[in-house]
Amino acid sequence: MQNELSIGAKIGQFFIYLLIIGVTLIAFPSNDLTVMMVRCVQALELVILGILILPKIQQVIKFDKFNLMVIGWWICYVVNTFLHPSDVGITPVFTLMNVMIFLLLGTKYWTQDMRSSLKGLIYIFSALVYINAVLLILYPEGLWEDPNWVDRGNPTRYLFGNQNQTGFVCFLAIATQCIYPFAYKKGYFNLILLTIISLVSVLFLGSMTSAIGIFLMMAYMLCNRLFKYPKGWLIAFAVIYTLLFTFIVWYGNDIEQIKWATAFVEDTLSKDTTFSKRTVIWANAVDWIKESPLVGYGIQNAEWNDDHLEGSGAHNLLVMLLLNGGFVFCLSFLYIVIYAVREALTVHSKATTAAVMSLCVLLVMAFFETYSIIYFFLYLQIIYYSASIPKQIEECEQTVLPSNE
Numbered sequence: 001m002q003n004e005l006s007i008g009a010k011i012g013q014f015f016i017y018l019l020i021i022g023v024t025l026i027a028f029p030s031n032d033l034t035v036m037m038v039r040c041v042q043a044l045e046l047v048i049l050g051i052l053i054l055p056k057i058q059q060v061i062k063f064d065k066f067n068l069m070v071i072g073w074w075i076c077y078v079v080n081t082f083l084h085p086s087d088v089g090i091t092p093v094f095t096l097m098n099v100m101i102f103l104l105l106g107t108k109y110w111t112q113d114m115r116s117s118l119k120g121l122i123y124i125f126s127a128l129v130y131i132n133a134v135l136l137i138l139y140p141e142g143l144w145e146d147p148n149w150v151d152r153g154n155p156t157r158y159l160f161g162n163q164n165q166t167g168f169v170c171f172l173a174i175a176t177q178c179i180y181p182f183a184y185k186k187g188y189f190n191l192i193l194l195t196i197i198s199l200v201s202v203l204f205l206g207s208m209t210s211a212i213g214i215f216l217m218m219a220y221m222l223c224n225r226l227f228k229y230p231k232g233w234l235i236a237f238a239v240i241y242t243l244l245f246t247f248i249v250w251y252g253n254d255i256e257q258i259k260w261a262t263a264f265v266e267d268t269l270s271k272d273t274t275f276s277k278r279t280v281i282w283a284n285a286v287d288w289i290k291e292s293p294l295v296g297y298g299i300q301n302a303e304w305n306d307d308h309l310e311g312s313g314a315h316n317l318l319v320m321l322l323l324n325g326g327f328v329f330c331l332s333f334l335y336i337v338i339y340a341v342r343e344a345l346t347v348h349s350k351a352t353t354a355a356v357m358s359l360c361v362l363l364v365m366a367f368f369e370t371y372s373i374i375y376f377f378l379y380l381q382i383i384y385y386s387a388s389i390p391k392q393i394e395e396c397e398q399t400v401l402p403s404n405e
Helices: 007-025 032-061 065-082 091-110 114-138 163-184 188-205 208-222 231-250 252-257 259-268 278-291 302-309 317-344 350-365 373-386 389-404
Strands: none
Touching: 007 032, 007 091, 007 114, 032 091, 065 091, 065 317, 065 373, 091 114, 091 373, 114 163, 114 188, 114 373, 114 389, 163 188, 163 208, 163 350, 163 373, 163 389, 188 208, 208 350, 231 278, 231 317, 231 350, 278 302, 278 317, 317 350, 317 373, 350 373, 350 389
C-alpha cells in the first residue's frame, strides 16, 4: 500500500505509546524506586518530544486548527494552575508533554496510515485488559494497598488503581477496538473477547459505572443500524446530558424531595440518593465554583479535594473542569469536543459514528467519575482523525487494483 507506514515507523510509534500509556495508566506503589522510574520515563519523553519536533518543525508550525486548539488549551490550563496556590509540582508540565507527543504522532502518522496507528493502540489496550484479567484471577484481593486510603476506605489497588480506574481502561480498550471492525471488516473476535473479559472484570470488582458503560457499548454494537444518521441522536444526548447535569449535579441535594427520582435511584439503580456521597461533593464543589467561576483554582491534589469537597475528587468531568479552570476552560473544552465530532461527521462512515457514539458513552461514565483527562483528548484525536479512514481506504484500493489487473 502506498500510504502504509514503514516497519520502523510502526515499531517506533508503538513503543512510544506503550511507554506513555504504561506509565500513566498502571498504578505503581509510591516508593523511591517507582518515583525514580517515573522520572527516568519523563526524561525519556523529553528526548522523544525533541526527536519528534526538531526534524518536523515546519509540520509542527502548520498544525491544523484542532491540534492548535488542544495545545493552546493545555498550555493555558497548565499556566492557570501555576497562577494559583497548588501543591501538584511539575506534574501538569509532563501531562502537557504527553498530550503534545500524542498530537505529534497523530500529525506525523495518523494522517498517513490510520489503520496501523489504531491497530497499535488496540494491541496495547487489549494486552493491558488481558493482563489485568489474569492478575485478578491470581490476586483477587488486589496487588497492594494504598496507605493514604486506609482511613478513607477502599485502599485496595489493582493493576490500574481502584475498580473505577480499571473499568476506565477496559472501556478505552473496547471503544478503540470497536472502531476497527466498522472501518476494516476485521477484529470481530478480539472485540467480542475483549468485551466479555472487560465486563466480567468490572462486575467482579463491583464498578457499576463501568459495567453500565460496557452494557451501553454492547447495546450500540448490536443496534448500530439505528444510528445511521447520528446527528439527531447527538442533539438529544446533549439536551438530556445538560438537563441531568443541572438537575442532579448543580441541584443534586434536592433530589430527596422528589419521590419518583428517589424511587428510581434507590430501586432501579440500587444506589442511595447521594450516589455514594457524590451529591455532597458536588454541592461543595458548586459553592467553590461560584467563588471563582471564570478560571477556577487550577489543578489540585487529593488533600485540597479532601479539605474543600469532603471527597477525593470531583467525581464528574465537568465539575472537575469547572473547579480547575472555571467556565472559560470548561466551555472551551466542550467546544473542542464539538469541533472534533463535527469534523468526524463530515464523513458518512460507520467507523466515525462508532467513535462518536463511544465518546457519548464515555461522557455518561464521566458523569459519576473523574478519569485521566489526557485520554479524553487522545480519544478526541481518534475521533478527529477517523474522518480520514474512508479516504485512506479508497487510496489503498486504488493502488491495489491496478497491480491486480
